Amino acid sequence: EIVMTQSPATLSVSPGERATLSCRASQSLSSNLAWYQQKPGQAPRLLIYGASTRATGIPARFSGSGSGTEFTLTISSLQSEDFAVYYCQQYNNWPPWTFGQGTKVEIK
Amino acid sequence: EVQLVESGGGLVKPGGSLKLSCAASGFTFSTYNMNWVRQAPGKGLEWVSSISSSSSYIYYADSVKGRFTISRDNAKNSLYLQMNSLRAEDTAVYYCASPGSYYTYWGQGTLVTVSS
Numbered sequence A: 001e002i003v004m005t006q007s008p009a010t011l012s013v014s015p016g017e018r019a020t021l022s023c024r025a026s027q028s029l030s031s032n033l034a035w036y037q038q039k040p041g042q043a044p045r046l047l048i049y050g051a052s053t054r055a056t057g058i059p060a061r062f063s064g065s066g067s068g069t070e071f072t073l074t075i076s077s078l079q080s081e082d083f084a085v086y087y088c089q090q091y092n093n094w095p096p097w098t099f100g101q102g103t104k105v106e107i108k
Numbered sequence B: 001e002v003q004l005v006e007s008g009g010g011l012v013k014p015g016g017s018l019k020l021s022c023a024a025s026g027f028t029f030s031t032y033n034m035n036w037v038r039q040a041p042g043k044g045l046e047w048v049s050s051i052s053s054s055s056s057y058i059y060y061a062d063s064v065k066g067r068f069t070i071s072r073d074n075a076k077n078s079l080y081l082q083m084n085s086l087r088a089e090d091t092a093v094y095y096c097a098s099p100g101s102y103y104t105y106w107g108q109g110t111l112v113t114v115s116s
Helices: none
Strands: A004-007 A010-013 A019-025 A033-038 A045-049 A062-067 A070-075 A085-090 A103-107 B003-007 B010-012 B018-025 B034-039 B045-051 B058-060 B068-073 B078-083 B092-098 B110-114
Touching: A004 A085, A010 A019, A019 A033, A019 A085, A019 A103, A033 A062, A045 A062, A070 A085, B003 B092, B018 B034, B018 B092, B018 B110, B034 B078, B045 B068, B045 B078, B058 B068
Parallel strands: A010 A103, B010 B110
Antiparallel strands: A004 A019, A019 A070, A033 A045, A033 A085, A062 A070, A085 A103, B003 B018, B018 B078, B034 B045, B034 B092, B045 B058, B068 B078, B092 B110
């Protein structure tokens, strides 16, 4: 089973600042990695797939990068609606499909 | 518009059973692999089970193998999860999600609480 590790657990950022979230895999994923955003009481929303491709309707301030075992989600200028929990998920080696434990982006 | 609507959650005693349903609309259900993902209160996301479009391939997380059964009815555009021998650690919001290996579409979730 591939273990996904996200860091940091919590990220405190001021509105308008850049946020950088990390995700590390225990084995190489090639580019088979997705990112999701989840707000309280809501279902997750797909942001990025293929490590760097934005899903339909996702603003350009969200970008993904990386391959192999190291991946990054960058939010270039945080808006109020971006404060949420973010999860990475691998779909290279399955089953199981595995998620990271999440990074909470909170207002500084 | 794609819609996934889960139902069937509720309070059940340890050792009990529950069957979840997911009604799909807005896409050709019979051509999509479907999945169940759960989230325990205050915790992260956990993949539970997947079923291929024709039900030929079925997968389960080790934590539910032998207790849960995934199925689908393409004529009714519906996905199911039969949950038996429920444990306290199965308490979670259960989401149906599609397609394939990363999940573009999610339902709103249904809460399953296992408690005496």
